[in-house]
Amino acid sequence: MISEPTRPEAWGREHGAAAVEFALLLPLLVLLLFGIVEFGLALHRHQVLATASREGARAGIRQTVPRPTAGDIQQAARNVLTQAGVAGASGVVVTGAGGASGTDLIVTVETPYRFFVLPSTVPGLRGPVMLRSRTVMKHE
Incomplete structure (x- = not known):
């Protein structure tokens, strides 16, 4: 006859260990998840700003008569921001609009950008973070 292996009595006291470990790690996992989401949203916003500055610069370097003004370039950049749903862009700054061929347009x-969840847990993110994109192209 085969007998059952004997179990030490300590095995019976470990039933709740996995639940306790999960309860200890859950806040860290949730913080990591929210961090990934929030930094992903910030990266997306930065990519929209980069696209807006590129489109504005591209609109400004075209060889047209009359040359695009700073207002035309700003409007081209703001159109991209509006299409992407970015409201309240604080500034589109244009330097070198209407310049001669070969000069820089900036x-x-x-x-x-204000983080949603992380400021309550990470002290360094309490205020808004300024996202900025700069594009330099030569006039055609």
Whole structure:
């Protein structure tokens, strides 16, 4: 006859260990998840700003008569921001609009970005973070 292996009595006291470990690690896992989501949203916003500054610069370097003005370039950048759903862009700064062929045109787009969940847990993220993108192109 085969007998059952004997179990030490300590095995019976470990039933809740996995639940306790999970309860200890759950806040860290949730914080990591929210961090990934929030930094992904910030990266997306930065990519929209980069696209807006590129489109503004591209609109400004075209060889047209009359040459695009700073207002035309700003409007091209703001159109991209509007299409992407970015409201409240604090600034589209244009330097070198209407310049001679071969000179630099600089378009800078910036907007504040406020994290949603992380500021309550990470002290360094309490205020808004200024996201900025700068594009330099030569006039055609």
